[in-house]
Amino acid sequence: MTRLGVGLTYLPGLDRITDACADLLDVVEVEPQTLWRSRTDGGITLDEEALRRIADLPGARLLHGVGNPVGGCRPPDRGHTALVGELAERLGAPWVSEHLAFNRVGGRRDGFRTGFMLPPCPTPGGSRRGIGSVRAMAAALPVPLAVEIGANYLRPRPGELSDGEFARRVAEGSGCGLLLDLHNVLANERNGRGGVDELLAALPLERVWEVHLAGGVEYRGYWLDAHSGLPDEELTALAERILPRLPALRAVLFEVTPSAVPQLDPAAVRELLARMRAMWPAVAPLPPLRPLPPVLPGQSPRPPDGPSPDDPAGPYGADGPADSVDPEEWEEALGGLAIGREPGTALARELAEDPAIPLIRDLVTEFRGSALAGSLRWTVRLLLLTVGGPGMRELLDGYVLACPPQLFATEEAFAFAAHLRRVRPRVRWLDDVLELDLGLIRAQVDGQSCTVHLGTDPTALMADLGAGRLPVDPPRGTFQVRLVDDSRPAAGTSSGPADRAASALPG
Template sequence: MTVLPERGVGVIHAPGLEPLLEAGGDLIDVVEIEPQTFWFGGATVGDLAAPARRMIEAAGLDERPALVHGVGAPIGGTIPPTDADVANLAAVTDLLDSAWVSEHLSFNHVHLDGSVAATGLMLPPVQTDESALLAATSIASVRGGLGRPFAFETGVNYLAPRPDEVPDGVWWRTIAEAADCGILLDLHNVWCNARNGRQALDELFDDLPLDRVWEIHLAGGEQVDGIWLDAHSGLVDPELLAIAADVVAHLPSLRAITFEIVPEYLLARDVAAGDIRSMLEQLHLLWDARRTAPQVIGGGEPPPVAPPGDLDGLAAAEVRLARAVLDPDADAEPGVRVMSRLVDAIRRGLTVTVLPLSIRLVRLTRGSDAVAAALTECHRRHTPELHADAEAAHVAVVLREMYGSSVAHLHSVLDYELALVDLARTGRARPVAFACDPVALLSALGRGELPDDLSIGAFELDLVADDAITAGWGVPRPSSRVWRHPWEHQS
């Protein structure tokens, strides 16, 4: 047993969620950072100091404590987090002084065709005694590298339960007890699983070691093709809040309740600040109903865990699922088809995060089908990337090939957006050449329209690093990019 501080009611933080922090205000006790969403592909440990500092500034962490929730180094697969993954996570964890660290009990890399490939989505491992032992081994290793208490998240699983698998709750219990760690009980995940035909919640709660639950996640979801998705797409459903109210009193080690939403839904669905505050007030009522013990179960020194002897069967199962998700056939089960659609949506979202003006220019000039064709071609050529800058770099090549000669100024707009990424990554600016007035062009695209009249000539845009550029992930959000970026142009 160990002592962990109570952190209270919190919200997740990733690029674009600044409005959530502003709306929640004094109702937010703790901010849970997803550090990988602020990182770049190929980053070394030293590269992450500046993004981590920007996280602190953007989230107002000088006034609130922070927790670290990993979204890029899952501990459920046969390819464990690399030493660099753990070192990067440890650097941010130490900077933020996170009381504990959590990660997903999933896998996101497999060996494909002689190399390691990303799957584009956190995928569920086969639930066996061997995979439980493997996960416990990875947890012990990561926990030792972090030097912090560690909790795994109960994951969403869109696949139908298999007769040869261990039930969800039993599998999670086996891992938590073998690794002597905490559990992040994602109530929306387990609610999704139950709604989609996996273990019923009453059976799950009987199987889970509830005294090891340190944190709860709550989120909104939506239904697609008959499957309830863990979409983080809105406020918490009243039915899920009622389930949480029943569970909280049985969690003596509970130290935080965290709300999750993705930036795209927060903005696209125009979630009102008053509704956010009302929901956070309900989470505070949940928090006040807890019955917390002074110490938590788990969190001490990592115990020695012997890994399973034969990983070939587990690795083969991971490859089969990854291949099915990345290239589903007509007979794939519904859960596989849904995960495939999610991979596609995630990749498109990563691209739009980095290249919003370039994508908009192609759409306004050639139509939405042209954008879709370019993204489809890119996805055909390349397996997914973990980081937005790497995914967007592939798309930029395809856009140049397909439309560089037919969409005026596309090369310059792509150069501009990729230069912004380099500026955020390295702190070094480079000029961008335009054959028209860049202010008029970029301002019009920022408004979602093509410019009516452009001054043609040789222009050069000098990027200037400032706080607006370096806030958050490192690249301004699409809605504010043009207006918040100071520039000078010369003819």
């Protein structure tokens, strides 16, 4: 079957929604990075328990990458690509998708992560680098690859390729398919980057295999691609207009972020899925899905009966706007600004004038703080109870400026712990609580018990912090605590709140 149908992206905690909508789910999409656990030795393991839950869900499976984008100068991580390929074969996914963006800058020695997927350099040279990155991933996967056009909060600059033209060049030059996130393109229109119809006119719609719908929120004068709930009426009306125009469409997915899951009404999600089915009428059987051949220079990038191309030299020829900036310089400048570095080049100073830069910095900080709240939950609770919200924000701001972002929440946890040990905030019990948190992480991600040595009774510490209050004169002494992840079978495990907490920390 080449047409999968409608469905949603899967997240932990979404079970009440999937249970209520099981009869309407034709496909469930999985973000592979949410199933990975970064071990303390640098390796990555798969969360088999989460995978078993996914196996019990109805419908087909798709994979949508969220951490290894393919729009930048650095090629995708080969190890991560191999893991995605293995998971695609295991789940029987007919294709894999990734973002047309970048989140890594520079080389092995001077490189850094941005903590946020940023827009690639919108020039012909940038599109050529994107083509190379897409081809590298596609060649390493056992199934075809589609790329997603992302949200872009930057103002358009003179001489740039439009978002649609850039995506067209990359798709046609690499031979990949497209994932059209209609909320992304509507957000771009609302934020002043150009109209939805203008973008669609530039895209090769015959390459669109998948569509995403999501909700957003207004923040600091921008419409954010926040996946914060159900799509609004303007977006659903747009989908009703656009879906019948996509001749190769195979799946339509509703996306939502974990923080929005508790507020989702199962009945409202059912209504949305039913409406998605109705707005996408059945068509004649689609041809088998296979990688599309790239369009070479001199070839027509449109089907014979399509409109004439604007650039007869092909999607990565020398025609079109001249490169106004080097792609590597673009990534160095924009990536550095995103993580709070001062602008050191003319391009960086120009980009720093864009009002979206403070927004992006704020989002990077918020994402990193959220990762720490989930992975170092006892430490963050102690800090909030001791120094309060402003003090915690000051610590977080100092950490963000001192340490580049990490890919995994557990890696952020160890980096933040090292930062706290350097700056030494005046917080009682911090060393012991931090040691407990890090021990719990090690037990979970390594899958084996971990022993920590403390100077304060851990039961008293965690009982008070768990109740939302500072400890009151907890017993001091020498305590040796063996921590285990109680979601894994283990012999000789101890009991108590420390053990139960181990299984609650995300990777």
